[in-house]
Amino acid sequence: MQPRPEIDAMKLYAPGTSVEDAEKATGHVRVIKLASNESLWGPSPQAIQSAQKALASVQYYPGMQPPALVAALAKTHQISSQMILVGNGADEILRVIATAYSEPGTSILYPHPSFSAYHHSARLSGADPRPIGLRPSGENDLQAILNAIDGTTRVIYLCAPNNPTGGMISRRDWASFLAEIPKTVLVVVDGAYQEFMEEESAPDFLEAVRQGHPVIVVRTFSKLYALAGLRIGWAVAPPSVITALNKTREPFSLNAIGAQAATASLEDHEYFAWVLQETRNARSHLVEMLTSRGISHFSSQANFVTMKSPEEDERMMANRLLQQGFVVRPTTSFGLPGYLRVTVAPKNILDDFMRAWDQLKGE
Template sequence: MTDTITKHVRPSLQQIKPYIPGKPIADVQRELGLADVIKLASNENPVGPSPRAQAAIQAALADLHRYPDGGQLELKKELATYHGVSEDMLLIGNGSDEVISFFCATFVEPGDEIVVPTPSFSEYTFASTVMAGKTVEVPLREGFEYDLNDFADAITERTRIVFLCSPNNPTGTYIRQADLESFLQRIPADVLVVIDEAYNEYVEAPDYAQGLDLLKKGHNVAVMRTFSKLFALAALRIGYTIAKPEIVSFVNRVREPFNVNHLAQVAAIAALHDEEHIQLSRRVNSEGKRALYAGFDRLGLRYIPTETNFVLVDTGVDSKEVFQSLLRKGVIIRDGAFFGLPTWIRVSIGLPEENERFLQALETTLHRLRTTAR
C-alpha cells in the first residue's frame, strides 16, 4: 500500500537533501551526559534578545487567543520608516527560509534555473528543487571571494533568479559596491537578483554593496533581511524582503495567511528600536571576531576574514573529527563537510568566555589529532 501511494510523489523531491541544523545544546547534554555545553554552531547572537523585545512579548501574551495581523501592517509601517521605503515594497516571512521559498514558488517553473554561489546557504537549492527547478552553482574564487563575472557568464535564457548571499554563509566574504553595480548592468532585465543580507547589520567593510541603495536607484533587485541574527529573534522565525511593489505584489500571492505569528511581530518592532541592544551586539561581535583571529594566528591556522558573526577556519585535519572532539568537550560548532569543505570548520562568535573556551578546546583537539596522525 505504501509503495502504491509513494509512486505519485513528485520526482523533484527525490533530489532533496534535508537541511541539517546546528546540534541543539539539550541533545548534547543528553547524549554525552554533559551539564556545561556552549553552542557556537548556528550564528546566533550570544548577547540574547533585546530586553525591549522580551517586554513586548510579555505584554502580548494576553492576546494569544487572537489571530495575528495577517498583513503585518504595524511591522511594515515601522520597517518602511526604518529603511526609507514605501510599505508596498515589503513582504514579511516566517524566517528568511520562507521568503526564499516565496521567490522560487513565484518565478520558477520545472526546468527553470537559479544561479547561486558555492559554498553558500543550501536553502536556495532546496526551494528551487521543490519547484522542479535546476540550480546552477558558481564556485567562489580563491579565498572564497566573489567574481560576479562568473555569475553573469552562468546566466542563460532559462535563468529566473540569481541568489547572492552577501556577506556569504559560510564564508563571511562579501560583494563590493562597484562590482555589484557593474554586474547589474550586464544581466538581462528579466532576471531577478535576490541579495540575501542576513548578516548586513554586522558588516564593517566600507565598500560593502548595500542592496537597498541599488534598489532605490531602480535596479531589479530584491533585498532580504532577517531578525534572526543581530536582532536575536531566531526562535520566533521572522525575515523579510524589500523589492519593487510589482514584484512584492506577485510574491505575496504565494504567501499563506497568518504566516508570521503575533509574538514575532511585536518583538521585531521592539527590537528594531532597541539601539542599546544593537550597539552592544555589534561591539561584542567585533571584539570577539578579533579575539578569534588572534587565537587562530597563535595556532597557525588559516581563516577567512569575516563580515559576519562567524568565522570559517581551516583546521588542516578532518573537520568531522574536530567536530566530534569538540562536542565531547561541550563545544558545538559546524564541520565543513556539509559545505563541501572537509578540513574547515565554521564557528559562531560568542561571548568572551565562550570564545576562549572554544580556542582552548580546539588547541587540545588539534594537538591530539596531529599527534595521532604522525
C-alpha cells in the first residue's frame, strides 16, 4: 500500500524533546524544557479551576464553536463573533485554510526559515509550496513575497513574530503590502506570538480584517496563556472565510475542557499582564546576557531568542546543554542551521542556563 506521493515525500514533524524523554536520556531528575516556547509561568489558576469543572460534563459533545469563548474573544478584541473561528490549536486552522483555499495547480507562498506548518499545509492540499527567504534581520520579506505572487497564488502565510527568528513586520511594510495584495489571494497572519511584541511599533493586524481586507489572523492560547496541552487556537477573518473554514474542519475538533479554560483565561487580566511583563523583562535579561558575551542572536519580539551556536554542529551543543539539564531547540529543521532557539523563562532559570552555557564553552 502506498500513501499519496505528497505524503510519502513529507518529513515527519520534529517536535522539541519532551521533559520525560530528556530525563530518561540523561538521568537528570529535573530537566528544564526551553525548546517549544511553552510558558514556564504556567496557566492562570482560574483557567485550571474552570477546566476541572468542565470535566463533570465530558459525556456531551462540545459545541462546534463554544459560544462563551467566541463571545469573550469578540468582546476582548472588539470584533463581530461572525468573524471568529475557534479551532484545535492554531495548527488546525493553519492547515484547514490551505485545504479550503488551494488545490493542485495553485501555489502557496510562505516565509523561510519559518514554522513548518505552512509547507506542510500546502503539501497536504496538493498546492505548490513556494518558500520565500527572510530578510537578514529575520523578518518576513514582504516585498519579495509581493514579487513572487503570480496567477497561481491562492494563499500567503506570514509569521509575525516569525518563528524561529522572532522578527516582526513593521507598520509601514504592512500598510504597503496590504495596498498591493490582489483580492484573489488570502493573506494568513500567523500571530502565535503576537502578545509578546512591542506594541508601539507593531501593526494592528486585526484592523485589516475589520476593514475588509482578504486577511485572516490566526492566534493561540498555547503561548502566553500556557494552554498548549489543551489545544485551543482562534482566528479572525471575513465572515465568508469563517464559513468556508467551518465547512472544511472537523465539526468536533475542539475539546470542551480547553474551551472553558481559554474563556476563563481571558477574564484573568491581572495574571496575564504580570506574565507578559515578566516575559518581556526576562527576554531583555537574556538579550543582555547574550550581548555581554558577544553571542550573536536575532532581535526577537516573541517569547524566545535564537542565538548562534558556538559549536559548528548546533545539535552537538544542544546535546551538551541537555546533559546539563536544559532542552533547547536546534533550528536546523526550520532551515536555519547553526542556531539554537531558547524559550524565555523566569530570570533565575535563564541565569542557570547561561551558567551551563559558559561552563560548556570553558571546557
